Amino acid sequence: MPVGTLATVKTLTPAQLESTNPQVVLANTYHLHLQPGEAIVSKAGGLHRFMGWKGPMLTDSGGFQVFSLSQLRTIAEAGVTFRSPRDGLLIEMTPERSIAIQNALGADIIMAFDECPPYPADRTAIEAATDRTYRWLIRCLNAHQRPEEQALFGIVQGGVYLDLRRSAAQALAELDLVGYAIGGVSVGEPPELIHQIVEATAPLLPESKPRYLMGVGTYREMAKAIASGVDMFDCVIPTRLGRHGAALVRGERWNLKNAKFREDFQPLDPTCLCYTCQNFSRAYLSHLVRCKEVLAYTLLSLHNVNELVRFTREIRESILSDRFTSDFAQWLDIPVSSDR
Amino acid sequence: MPVGTLATVKTLTPAQLESTNPQVVLANTYHLHLQPGEAIVSKAGGLHRFMGWKGPMLTDSGGFQVFSLSQLRTIAEAGVTFRSPRDGLLIEMTPERSIAIQNALGADIIMAFDECPPYPADRTAIEAATDRTYRWLIRCLNAHQRPEEQALFGIVQGGVYLDLRRSAAQALAELDLVGYAIGGVSVGEPPELIHQIVEATAPLLPESKPRYLMGVGTYREMAKAIASGVDMFDCVIPTRLGRHGAALVRGERWNLKNAKFREDFQPLDPTCLCYTCQNFSRAYLSHLVRCKEVLAYTLLSLHNVNELVRFTREIRESILSDRFTSDFAQWLDIPVSSDR
Numbered sequence: 072m073p074v075g076t077l078a079t080v081k082t083l084t085p086a087q088l089e090s091t092n093p094q095v096v097l098a099n100t101y102h103l104h105l106q107p108g109e110a111i112v113s114k115a116g117g118l119h120r121f122m123g124w125k126g127p128m129l130t131d132s133g134g135f136q137v138f139s140l141s142q143l144r145t146i147a148e149a150g151v152t153f154r155s156p157r158d159g160l161l162i163e164m165t166p167e168r169s170i171a172i173q174n175a176l177g178a179d180i181i182m183a184f185d186e187c188p189p190y191p192a193d194r195t196a197i198e199a200a201t202d203r204t205y206r207w208l209i210r211c212l213n214a215h216q217r218p219e220e221q222a223l224f225g226i227v228q229g230g231v232y233l234d235l236r237r238s239a240a241q242a243l244a245e246l247d248l249v250g251y252a253i254g255g256v257s258v259g260e261p262p263e264l265i266h267q268i269v270e271a272t273a274p275l276l277p278e279s280k281p282r283y284l285m286g287v288g289t290y291r292e293m294a295k296a297i298a299s300g301v302d303m304f305d306c307v308i309p310t311r312l313g314r315h316g317a318a319l320v321r322g323e324r325w326n327l328k329n330a331k332f333r334e335d336f337q338p339l340d341p342t343c344l345c346y347t348c349q350n351f352s353r354a355y356l357s358h359l360v361r362c363k364e365v366l367a368y369t370l371l372s373l374h375n376v377n378e379l380v381r382f383t384r385e386i387r388e389s390i391l392s393d394r395f396t397s398d399f400a401q402w403l404d405i406p407v408s409s410d411r
Numbered sequence: 412m413p414v415g416t417l418a419t420v421k422t423l424t425p426a427q428l429e430s431t432n433p434q435v436v437l438a439n440t441y442h443l444h445l446q447p448g449e450a451i452v453s454k455a456g457g458l459h460r461f462m463g464w465k466g467p468m469l470t471d472s473g474g475f476q477v478f479s480l481s482q483l484r485t486i487a488e489a490g491v492t493f494r495s496p497r498d499g500l501l502i503e504m505t506p507e508r509s510i511a512i513q514n515a516l517g518a519d520i521i522m523a524f525d526e527c528p529p530y531p532a533d534r535t536a537i538e539a540a541t542d543r544t545y546r547w548l549i550r551c552l553n554a555h556q557r558p559e560e561q562a563l564f565g566i567v568q569g570g571v572y573l574d575l576r577r578s579a580a581q582a583l584a585e586l587d588l589v590g591y592a593i594g595g596v597s598v599g600e601p602p603e604l605i606h607q608i609v610e611a612t613a614p615l616l617p618e619s620k621p622r623y624l625m626g627v628g629t630y631r632e633m634a635k636a637i638a639s640g641v642d643m644f645d646c647v648i649p650t651r652l653g654r655h656g657a658a659l660v661r662g663e664r665w666n667l668k669n670a671k672f673r674e675d676f677q678p679l680d681p682t683c684l685c686y687t688c689q690n691f692s693r694a695y696l697s698h699l700v701r702c703k704e705v706l707a708y709t710l711l712s713l714h715n716v717n718e719l720v721r722f723t724r725e726i727r728e729s730i731l732s733d734r735f736t737s738d739f740a741q742w743l744d745i746p747v748s749s750d751r
Contacts, residue, residue, distance in 0.1 A: 350463040
């Protein structure tokens with residue numbers, strides 16, 4: 072799922088985004104609450120109509136942003152109080168408020184409001200946050216006003232403590248939710264810990280329900296999580312890299328400012344069907360990046376989103392034809408046997 | 412003609428640009444010479460292939476930029492010497508060099524290298540520059556290596572001195588060039604002087620050849636120049652305004668940051684067929700501008716280019732059906748009769 076924080080996947084029109092075939096687009100409740108506010112989005116007819124995106128959408132709960140971006144916050148059982156970075160006004164965000172905002176925004180999938188502690192954090196703090204996240208989930212379920220139109224996913228917390236992850240996953244599984252997410256990862260911990268957390272958690276969540284690993288979107292982490300049963304990802308990497316003049320090409324990151332691209336008249340990836348690769352050379356992209364032309368960021372973001380969507384689609388196809396662990400051995404850290 | 416200075420009409424893909432139906436796209440020789448250099452563009456197969464634009468293109472001669480942007484320049488009969496703003500190296504730009512660069516860039520229309528004096532300038536300086544521009548034109552014609560593929564236009568100078576303009580126009584008309592431009596306008600003089608210059612000059616240029624008013628692209632100035640016989644315009648205004656969060660709507664400039672647009676769910680112009688107006692509301696554009704989202708600049712540039720192309724197309728249609736002076740009286744400063 073490409074990330075459209077402020078109701079725009081940065082630098083891309085909905086038409087360009089659609090050409091990459093993402094199944095879902097994500098938007099951020101915290102940011103949209105601050106600007107333009109859910110009332111305006113609701114009056115516009117909801118997030119889809121406001122931003123001109125016809126496909127499925129997901130909003131996060133704002134929990135991650137409240138905990139990671141806000142200064143001066145106080146956490147209590149009722150919820151979190153923080154100062155708006157825009158005007159300094161005190162904002163109280165509770166499970167009920169998050170769901171009310173998400174009901175107004177109108178995405179197809181909405182997320183429970185969770186407590187997302189930083190990394191590292193001690194076991195006592197993580198245990199308290201995990202228990203509170205469960206109680207807040209119950210409040211979210213009770214507050215949800217549009218259950219027929221919006222699927223509410225619960226979020227497994229538990230930090231790097233695998234026993235806490237397992238018990239949280241089991242408790243959530245018993246609630247028979249529409250979908251499940253693994254949260255509190257990609258918060259600064261080493262990738263190896265992400266793999267351990269996902270391996271401990273994902274298999275305990277119902278296989279028949281969508282399982283979503285939040286904030287993860289690199290090749291290796293996605294491939295390994297898929298091997299553990301994860302179905303959904305979101306990540307700002309493809310668009311953020313694009314805005315920094317970098318391309319994702321078959322698992323590598325290329326800085327287009329590199330002198331070797333100045334006279335390289337091939338497309339980024341000759342096998343790629345995206346608009347960028349079908350129409351422009353590495354030399355042209357390098358020129359645009361050198362000139363800091365906005366079109367560079369658009370064309371690179373378009374390619375990068377297309378590339379990661381293609382990566383997951385190819386995994387999906389390989390699973391359907393039972394070739395996943397052999398075809399993606401490179402990303403799964405499985406030794407490639409010599410007879411292939 | 413939308414301006415694509417560095418081989419990109421800022422913030423727009425060629426596909427988006429094409430949707431606005433511009434007949435020609437302009438690029439700047441001076442800028443492309445400095446970055447990436449005409450050798451790379453030539454190796455890429457020329458400007459069209461380099462930037463992915465399939466329609467006609469025009470390059471200016473670099474004269475205007477050398478005179479307006481460069482510090483530390485010295486002007487002599489041979490040409491102009493200036494320091495590259497990129498690396499401080501001395502660059503000599505002569506009529507022959509400008510044409511060689513433009514031959515390498517490969518646009519369909521190329522421009523003679525002219526001396527474009529600032530405004531205001533005294534009559535002696537303007538007279539000398541106008542005479543030199545004529546001698547440089549002859550050198551450009553002699554230096555042109557691809558006359559079958561690239562149309563070389565001459566440029567009428569003469570400042571605000573209408574007798575100098577007239578004699579320069581007559582001298583150029585006698586050369587039977589492929590096309591003619593009126594240069595040295597839109598350099599800071601009052602709009603009224605532009606009208607006077609165009610009225611004095613355009614009718615003396617052959618009616619059967621394209622007549623191009625350089626650097627002009629506002630509603631009133633275009634309408635009046637067309638009334639004097641001008642066929643072509645270029646201007647950075649539609650894209651520059653777009654990048655500043657402003658829209659051109661039926662002759663007006665709107666700042667999308669204005670509070671009145673926050674909850675205005677109409678398109679910019681309900682009669683406009685551009686992608687922006689067909690898909691997004693003023694409220695959404697206002698939101699994007701407030702967030703400084705790049706998509707704002709793309710969507711506004713797209714609309715603004717479409718709007719000015721439509722304006723000139725509507726004038727063309729009104730001329731063909733003999734309704735120009737009545738339909739566009741508002742822009743021609745003709746009193747509208749009360750029975751219409």
